[in-house]
Each structure stands twice: as C-alpha cells, then as structure tokens.
Amino acid sequence: MTKKFWQLSPAERRVLLVDQGILTQAQADFWSTQTTLPETVLLGLSENNIGQMSLPVGVVPNVQIAGKAVTIPLATEEPSVVAAISHGFKMMSQGRTIQVVKNIHGVTGQIGLQHVSASDLTILQDHQADLQRIGLAAHPTLTSHGGAIRQIQIKRVGQSDAAIIVTVDSGNAMGANIMNDILEAMARTVTQLTNAEVLFAVLTNDGRDSLTQLTVTVAFDQLTTKTWSGEQVAQRIQALADWAQTDPRRAVTHNKGIMNGVEAIVLATGNDTRAVNAAAHAYAAVSGQYCGLSHWHVETDGLHGEMTLPLPVGTVGGATKVLPSAQQALALLHQPSAVQLQAIAASVGLAANLAALHALVTDGIQRGHMRLQYDSLAVRVGATAAEIAPLAAALAAADKPSETLAQQLLSQLRHKGEN
Incomplete structure (x- = not known):
C-alpha cells in the first residue's frame, strides 16, 4: 500500500520531492541538516x-x-x-x-507635527514636491528597484497638530527601513521650512497599502x-x-x-x-x-x-x-x-x-487536533522515530490519555519488541 505524504518520514519526503523536481538535491541536503x-x-x-x-x-x-x-x-x-x-x-x-x-503592495508612514499654524500648513502644501525630492534622495535605490513615493498628504489633526502621511511603493521589500529613512529626511526639512515641532516620524503598521x-x-x-x-x-x-x-x-x-x-x-x-x-x-x-x-x-x-x-x-x-x-x-x-x-x-x-x-x-476541533498532540506526547516521553506512530495510535484508542499512560504504553511497546 502506497503511503500518503503525511505518513512518510522526513527523509522519505525529501527523496520524493527531489524525484518530483520540487527540491534539488542540494536543497534536500540543506533541509536534512x-x-x-x-x-x-x-x-x-x-x-x-x-x-x-x-x-x-x-x-x-x-x-x-x-x-x-x-x-x-x-x-x-x-x-x-x-x-x-x-x-x-x-x-x-x-x-x-x-x-x-486584488493585490497591492506598499507602506505608509506618518510625520506627526505639533504647534502647526495655518501658515505652516500652507508652506507644507506648497513644498510637497520638495519633500518628495528629499525623500527620494534619502533612499536613492528605491526607484532603481521599481519603487516610488506614491503620495504625500498633509492633514490637520485636532486644533493645533498636523500629520504628513507618506505612501511608498517599496518594490519587493517590506519597506519599513525605506519608509523610516524617507520620513526622517522629510522631517528635518519640515523643521527648516516651518515653526512646527516634529513629535515623531515613523511608518505605520496599519498595512492597508499591502x-x-x-x-x-x-x-x-x-x-x-x-x-x-x-x-x-x-x-x-x-x-x-x-x-x-x-x-x-x-x-x-x-x-x-x-x-x-x-x-x-x-x-x-x-x-x-x-x-x-x-x-x-x-x-x-x-x-x-x-x-x-x-x-x-x-x-x-x-x-x-x-x-x-x-x-x-x-x-x-x-x-x-x-x-x-x-x-x-x-x-x-x-x-x-x-x-x-x-x-x-x-x-x-x-x-x-x-x-x-x-x-x-x-x-469538533479536538479530534484531528488531538491525533497530532498524541505524536507530541509520544516524543515527550522519549519515543523514538519508529515508536511515535504506534504509541500515538495506542494513546488515541485509550479512554484517558496522559503522560503517565504514555510512559506505560511505551514500556509495553518496547517489551513486545524484545520478545
């Protein structure tokens, strides 16, 4: 009878995956060590x-x-x-x-500003192109890897605060470090352009751009x-x-x-x-x-x-x-x-x-879950690779499986093997 994939040993699975062309022999050797x-x-x-x-x-x-x-x-x-x-x-x-x-990839960050006047907001709106240029200069490899700064938004927060929200296409990178480099460079320019105080400049882990x-x-x-x-x-x-x-x-x-x-x-x-x-x-x-x-x-x-x-x-x-x-x-x-x-x-x-x-x-959730937990219990009481499956099966058939019972069943299994 042919074994199913989950019934094979790790070594047998690696051999099968090599035979199927899914793993190279070098990859199989890596996973075996x-x-x-x-x-x-x-x-x-x-x-x-x-x-x-x-x-x-x-x-x-x-x-x-x-x-x-x-x-x-x-x-x-x-x-x-x-x-x-x-x-x-x-x-x-x-x-x-x-x-x-739908499948989009990007990352968003925020520069949080305090004590932002109406004139500060106008200055920031007028200098969005400069902020984008400075952001790209902070991470010059972004565009060469297929990325871009998609959008810069400036929003009033409360009565006196504001946020600069930057969205970046980070190519194939997750983009956290790219985003933080861009934001910190922009934040330095903001302090030069306005009287606003930078409270923070960091990505958001909101994730809605990916x-x-x-x-x-x-x-x-x-x-x-x-x-x-x-x-x-x-x-x-x-x-x-x-x-x-x-x-x-x-x-x-x-x-x-x-x-x-x-x-x-x-x-x-x-x-x-x-x-x-x-x-x-x-x-x-x-x-x-x-x-x-x-x-x-x-x-x-x-x-x-x-x-x-x-x-x-x-x-x-x-x-x-x-x-x-x-x-x-x-x-x-x-x-x-x-x-x-x-x-x-x-x-x-x-x-x-x-x-x-x-x-x-x-x-019910426990039936399949516990079948695999019995494998873990078998390992916990010292079963060898060859002993795990029969011991787990014996535990599954028991009324009240426990670590004590697992130890007893393992002893019985080994005793039978000696006879």
Whole structure:
C-alpha cells in the first residue's frame, strides 16, 4: 500500500520531492541538516543573545496559487497547523479555485507635527514636491528597484497638530527601513521650512497599502463527511462564519485560525510576524467592531469564501536575505515577488480557516487536533522515530490519555519488541 505524504518520514519526503523536481538535491541536503547560525548572523539579528532555537518546517506540496504550482513552507510549533492547511487546500482542489481579486503592495508612514499654524500648513502644501525630492534622495535605490513615493498628504489633526502621511511603493521589500529613512529626511526639512515641532516620524503598521483579496469556491462534495452532506456542512460553515461577524469573542478565534497559517509562512520566509499580526487584527476592527476576516456563503455551485488581508511582507532585504532557511523557503516558492508572496500567504490563511470551520461544524476541533498532540506526547516521553506512530495510535484508542499512560504504553511497546 502506497503511503500518503503525511505518513512518510522526513527523509522519505525529501527523496520524493527531489524525484518530483520540487527540491534539488542540494536543497534536500540543506533541509536534512540541522544548521547552526554563525555568531555574526546571530549578532546581526538580536542583541544579548545566548544561543538560538529551532522550529520544524513542514510543507504542503503542489498547491496551485494564481495558476502556478508551489510547495508551501510552514514554520510552526503547533502540530495541527500543517495538517489543517493541507486539508483546507484539499477541499479547495489544491488551490485551483482560488482567485486573486486584488493585490497591492506598499507602506505608509506618518510625520506627526505639533504647534502647526495655518501658515505652516500652507508652506507644507506648497513644498510637497520638495519633500518628495528629499525623500527620494534619502533612499536613492528605491526607484532603481521599481519603487516610488506614491503620495504625500498633509492633514490637520485636532486644533493645533498636523500629520504628513507618506505612501511608498517599496518594490519587493517590506519597506519599513525605506519608509523610516524617507520620513526622517522629510522631517528635518519640515523643521527648516516651518515653526512646527516634529513629535515623531515613523511608518505605520496599519498595512492597508499591502492588501490582498481572494475568493474561492469549494464544491459541496469536498465538504461531505460520514454524518453530514456537503450542502449541510456548507450551511453550517456559513452560519459559523456569520457568527464571527457579530460576536467579537468568536471573531478573535476565527481570525487566530487564519493567522495560524499566515504566521507560519511569514516566519518561514523571514518576514515580520509582529507587523503582519498587528495589521491583520487592526483591519479586522476597521468597521469599528472586531469581526472575522473571512466571509463564507452558500451558492448553488458550492461554498464561496472571500477574504481581504493586509500583508506587509517582502522578498528582499532584512532577515529574508540573512537567514539561510528563509532563502531556502523562498526558493521553494520559486522566488516570488512581494505581491506573489502576499497571494500565497493569504491563500494559506484561507485554507487554515476553512479547515478549522469544517472541523468545528462536523467532528469538533479536538479530534484531528488531538491525533497530532498524541505524536507530541509520544516524543515527550522519549519515543523514538519508529515508536511515535504506534504509541500515538495506542494513546488515541485509550479512554484517558496522559503522560503517565504514555510512559506505560511505551514500556509495553518496547517489551513486545524484545520478545
């Protein structure tokens, strides 16, 4: 009987991916070796470091995103995340029904000014072209990498303050450092032109200038279980998704399920998980109430999903070029542009969301989740690679699995092996 991908050992998966042309042998060798980052890299990434830690990297192979097949790398310590995303993409016909409706990439920053007179505002309005020239001079490589300063806005804030809002197309960079260089150069000029006082000059992690919008259609037969028809499951998913639009408590968990997937690919590719999380949860509250980021509704041809997500990520600069594992992860994705990575990450989030909703309205979240937790429990009590699967199966069959029981079952397993 042929093993499924998730049933293979890591070594067997690497061999298969090499045979399929997804990995080169050099890439497979990289993932097979636990590499230690050199001290120079550690010092460049973090202060006061005393060492480093590792996370597993799993993959979901052969997913179609915008007509292109990719193998998606996911860095996570949560056992059920990769399995859930794989299941979500399977229900989406391996991503073939995903449509990218909107995909823009950029970054916005603010210069906050105090004690701004009416004449100061007029001066700033009149000197927008100068501010743009000075901003570009602060980062001269921006235009050579396909970027530009898109817009400069000057807005009154309250009675005596004002903000200069700058929007930049940052090319394939996430753009935080580019934006801060531009803003600080502009801020110095503002103090020369006006009597206003600069309070701050920094990017905003709002993320609405890097929005990706997806739609997907899931056929009813992909949702069917032993207990429920596909149409019934679809109706229940719609009801649960609607609940997340009106109940913030449900919405938080709904969105956490999305971010389980998004954060795993963001981390794998060396991007800023804090920035992406901040932007996503802020966007979830853009209406004034915290709501679910995805919408699901039933139509005659299946279950339709839609999600718009801010994804401030990049594929050049920062840790993407410092971490060898991030470089390898981007290679798995065929060296995507920033907007391509946004589309892939959003698709991962939608797959994770669909899998979570499907589990909740059918068997419950714990069944699949605990199957993988038993693997972790087996490792915790000292099971070898060959012992994990049989011990996890024995734990799944037990009435009350526990660490004590796991130790007992492991002893029994080893005793049988000796006889």
